Amino acid sequence: MSYYAAALMNNLENAIIDIFEDLRNFVVTYEELLLKILYASVILLASYLLAKYLVKLTTRVMEKTSPPGKVKTVARGIKFAVVFVGAAIALTLLGIDMSGLLVATGFAGLVVGLAAQQSLGELFAGLFFMSEGSVRVGDVVKIDEDLGIVEDMGFLSARIRLLSGEIVRIPNSKLMSSKIYNLSKPTALRIEVVVGISYGSNISKAVNTIRRVLESHPLVLAEPEPKILVDSLGESSVNLKVWAWVPAKMIYEIKRDIVKQIKEALDREGIEIPFPQRVVWLRTLGGREAPEHSASRSA
Template identity: 30%
Template sequence: MEWINLLVDIVKPIVLAIITLIVGLAIIKAVVKVIGSQIEKSKLDDSLKPFLLSVISAGLKVLLVISVIGILGIPIASFVAILGAAGLAVGLAFQGSLANLAGGVLLLTIRPFKVGDYIEGAGYSGTVKAIQILYTELVTVDNKMIFIPNGNLSNAGITNYSVNSTRRVDFTFGVSYDADNQHVLQVLRTIITNHELVMQDPEPFVRLANHGDSSVDYAVKAWVKAEDYWTVYYDVLEDVKLTFDRENIGIPYPTMDINMSNE
């Protein structure tokens, strides 16, 4: 009878552990399904949803394994200590990847930009093609693909040029001190107001801005639609040069006087 009791003492926790494992996995599956449906209805980024779901599932399974180990009579404290030490070792080995992972979660949660936006950050600029968990993919204006670690991007200042529908184009034009001030102002106002892509509300700004060492500097500021920014920028630069030449408005350039002596 003793061996039967001993066998029961051995088999009982094993059977209970197996039942707990099976029932626990079924419960976790149901819970994850319910949470998944709620996450799908949320406004979180599509790239973040499966990641969060997998983290929740993994966390619940770890708790289930710890419970099963406790039923088998294995000291949970020792197991948790081993698990913690292993986690620390893995964390130290992959601290760069973990930083990128945390950065990816932060970017996908806060969403300072989205796919299709033109941004500048971490020393790079381009159109966002994809936001992955570890890296963000940018396509530059000359069609290069850049993979920026999310850890670097989340810790750097990010400029998003696509958030607002309008942008302001700023120019500074230097002219000769010999040029007539009112004439220059009139020419610049005509150029900027006559451009079909320049918004008239707010009204373009044209004023004398600075008395430089060799030039009088004029500031020109105009609002345009975001997608028209570069078209207006290059058009105005070209128009100003052509008009200044036609109106005999001098554009100064650096000069150097060299005095030679025979002494």
């Protein structure tokens, strides 16, 4: 019995020795490859951590002065660039020839570029538009006939919420070629109101009445001074053009309030805002003409 036990222990010892010998031979044989894999893993991990740190640093620095869309774009670009460089270095350490990969990538990029010329054009237009910084998320803008608030600025398009509530998606290429009025940039904007008074009304009295309304309004700026001009002689009224400068962020609320106050002030002073009027000439049987005045309310 002891003979068999000794033989078993001897075989087990030899097996363990063989395993360690095979492991040592494997390590010796593939030592260089294992070291390359280790170094490549360290480089990938380091590039990821570096990219994460640079993204946080960039976001913290840029968010004070740049729109969120621009910050997000720059952060993504930095992360992609750092990780790509790290991956390229790791693959080079593993002995992978990057020239073939670069050629393949270039060919694939050419195919994708030809298939998506418009999308790439939108992308580059968006990057340029964000880097310019002329419009930010939250700004009130007028683009052609669309007036609203910028809700988002992406790689391919911008999303505008119109004052009526609808959301409009505008491609970045159109933004680059359109005339954009940013109503949030200036601190003050001019409002314009046209007031028509009847030909029988006293123009000076009407001007003074409107001036008192503007001077008493708490949100109408004293400088530049409001202006009231006799603009034109219309078919039914003498048209006065009213200019006043107000805080930009409240321009629409103030304009509605001023129009209301001007109408109420003119009514109190007995100054008529006339309906459209026409003078009709009637020919009588005796060949004589007599004018007949008529007034009609526009539908």
